[in-house]
Amino acid sequence: MTEVSFHFNAPDKLAYACRFARKVQRSGSRLVIAAPAETLVALDRMLWALAPQDFVAHCRDDADEELVHASPVLLAADPRTAPHHEVLLNLHAEVPEGFGRFERLVEVVSALDEVDRTEARARWKHYASRGYAITRHDLVLKGG
Numbered sequence: 001m002t003e004v005s006f007h008f009n010a011p012d013k014l015a016y017a018c019r020f021a022r023k024v025q026r027s028g029s030r031l032v033i034a035a036p037a038e039t040l041v042a043l044d045r046m047l048w049a050l051a052p053q054d055f056v057a058h059c060r061d062d063a064d065e066e067l068v069h070a071s072p073v074l075l076a077a078d079p080r081t082a083p084h085h086e087v088l089l090n091l092h093a094e095v096p097e098g099f100g101r102f103e104r105l106v107e108v109v110s111a112l113d114e115v116d117r118t119e120a121r122a123r124w125k126h127y128a129s130r131g132y133a134i135t136r137h138d139l140v141l142k143g144g
Contacts, residue, residue, distance in 0.1 A: 003104045004127045005135040006120065009111040013091060014039070016108055016139070018046050020089060021056045021073045030084035031073045032102070035091035040075045043091075047073075093119045095126050111140070 010016040017033055024031040035043065040060065047056050058073035061081060068074060069083050076082050079090075080098035088102040093116075099105045107123055110116040127134055 001132065002100050002102055003135070004107070004132045005104070005137060006107045006109055006124060007137045007139055008109045008120075009138055009140040010108050011111050011139075013108050013110055013116075014043050014046055017043055017089060017091060018050060018054075018056065020106070020108075021047065021058065022050070022054055024087055025056050025072045029072075030086045031089060032079050032082040032084055032087070033073065033075050033089045033091065034077070034079040034096045035075070037077055039091055040077060044075055090123075095123050 007016070007020075021031055021033065033040075033043065044058070044060060047058050050056060056073055057071060058075060059067050059071040061068060061074055061076035061078075063071075074082050074084060078098075079088050079096050079102070085101050085103065087104045087106065088096065088099055089106045089108065090096045090099070091108060096105075107120060109120040124134060
């Protein structure tokens with residue numbers, strides 16, 4: 001069964017996604033970041049703008065098939081099309097279709113955006129109602 005975790009109180013969800021991508025890449029795992037198209041564009045720019053020592057090898061899901069398969073981090077609007085199945089970071093407002101194919105699912109929740117927090121509660125209820133054990137990570141307690 002997919003491990004589900006919620007990372008709460010992110011002051012900036014995209015900056016957190018960049019740090020999370022760096023951490024997952026350094027661990028040797030593969031990551032799919034699922035988000036709406038406009039969020040993926042912004043995230044792609046942010047990842048390319050990281051300092052050289054923080055570089056995260058990534059590509060969009062519309063890249064050449066060989067690059068998509070080789071990339072440790074994939075930015076995808078629809079995670080069902082991703083070739084990797086290790087870690088899924090969800091930045092969509094809804095439960096990502098096909099999340100059960102992944103070993104781990106991570107949901108990032110804003111510290112201040114009440115709409116985002118409300119949508120996260122609905123996703124939490126969805127996973128809990130289907131028997132997923134949910135791990136909670138408070139980013140304020142961890143220092144971001």
